[in-house]
Amino acid sequence: MKYLSILVFFVFSASPGFSYSDCKEVGFVAIFDVEPGEEEKFEKGALKLAANVNALEPGTIFYAPYRGEGGKYYFMERYIDLAARKEHAQHPSILKIFESIISPTLATAPIVVSLDRLCD
Secondary structure (H helix, E strand, O other): OHHHHHHHHHHHHHOHHHOOOOOOOEEEEEEEEEOOOOHHHHHHHHHHHHHHHHHHOOOEEEEEEEEOOOOEEEEEEEEOOHHHHHHHHHOHHHHHHHHHHHHHHEOOOOEEEEEEOOOO
16 A cells, blocks of 8 residues: 555656646546456556547546456546546547456456545
8 A cells, every 4th residue: 555655656746747737636546356267358448548538538647457466457647627527437439448358357346435635
C-alpha cells in the first residue's frame, strides 16, 4: 500500500505534463486483481481501453494503467469534473472493451477509490 500511495502522489501532483488544476477536478484509482495466467490479455485490454478513453473523452485529463505486484493492476484517472467521470462510466466504446476484455480476466470485482482535489 505504501507504493500505491507514492504512485498516486506522483501521478496526481508531480507529473508536469498533466498540471491542469481546478477545484472541480476529480480523481480515481481503480484496482484490478487479475486471474493468474490472464495478465497478458488484461494488459492488452488495458492499453486498448486507455487509448480509447484518452482519444474519445475530452473531459479526461489523465487515464493510464499501471502494473503492480501479484496480479494487481491500477488505473490512475483524472477528470475535469464529476460529469466527465460519469460520461466515462457510460461511454459505449469503453463499456464494450471493459466487458469483452477486462471483466473476463478478473479474479474479483474492481475496487474504485474516488479522490477529491485539495483546493484553497
